[in-house]
Amino acid sequence: MANRIENKFKELRAVKKKAFIPFITTGYPDLKVTEDLLLGLPEAGADVVELGVPFSDPLADGPTIQDASYHALERGVNLEKILALVTRVRKRTQVPIALMSYYNPIYHFGEKKFLAQVQKAGVDGLIIPDLPPEEAATLIKEARRHHVATVFFIAPTTTKQRMKRIVNKSSGFIYYVSVTGVTGARQSLPGNFVEKIKEVKTLTEKPICVGFGISTAKQVRLVSKVADGVIVGSAIMKQLMTFNEKKDQVAKTLQFCRSLAKGVRSSGK
Template identity: 45%
Template structure:
């Protein structure tokens, strides 16, 4: 069984949502990325979303864009990230999905990319720039290898496309809570509870919510209606805040922040 499926089954039995922190691989460096993954797991995170830096991200706001730029300027490459994931796997079985641009996958070749991802210990991919209508090849390869391609649904997704996406969903459905890009928000949309409920009626696959989830109060609200809570920009902001401090302080301080979010999400 894929680690993602197993984790959601465990959490469903406990009637708890998954907490899914996002971090950019290689910012500030890959050793700290590895240490943060292990720290987040120790603090109670359930699944890790690991951003693979790309020069032209289409869905990411300024905080994550800046983190991608810093990692790329340091020469971080896909092969280095997969090596780091392999090192994590020596100590942890926490599910890890990578957010990646389809151009990165396509350039390597879908079969080759998934084979290497599996070998390293990844469990799935989120690909924001790949429409569900165009991902048949990738889905088929993933299904043959018990690997998950996570689909996105937005508030602007039509009923027809939402039904189609829900039918093809693997691992979990990523519901984008706001129209636009990732980033820190003061408040979440008023219709988010209604939209999540509508989506959950279409699928038995867990629904996790990201984009704009920034505080423990946000996480608490999302955790009562969704199967997973995803936080990225707010965590990356904390990493930047402590990037000039010793690594031990950065990891401890960001871990403290993530623990607050987890406490909110899980009630």
């Protein structure tokens, strides 16, 4: 069975395009808005959607996603509800979906059971910020069995030796963290990410997508010149948080995503 994420990158590569990957916290402000966003995002230029699973202790996240997670948890969002949401959405869109979750909710759910349900719901990849490949043997095994991609991170501090291991264990794409730090919009990106990405590229043909701190169309354009995809999270959530009306929350957030997606399309090559 083909994986939607892998297919998408093949497709994009064939036409020399880069991927735009928006992140949204599931259940902020409620599951209905998440559902509408998911359905609208492909048209707004999303090639893959990263769905955040809220966690009580999101230690890799900055204030924006912390707030969104807290709010979603208050409303009782959990993995079961998120998988049910993906199941519903899958009947109407084939956009590749990756779940971003901290490890404990998955571990507590049971990795075997989780991967089976993830596949059944139509999730295509997993991104787990506090699970390095060294601790992921069970998860990787189950994910392979269920044709779910395992996206691991490379950071500015990652040594070359580790890079090889991470590249090896990653499928779908590799997540390059642009800055040392937590998620959240930043004014500027460190200059060395270009060299780092080139270094990773010498090790693998797998797509490399860059996230953390990217917030403007200009930054998106800059990053997509060197990477295969750009991930934007906090900046989108920040936009979403400024609107009170449900209609605006969906329409205006999609509009913002459209402007970011243009940055990817106009990067040339």
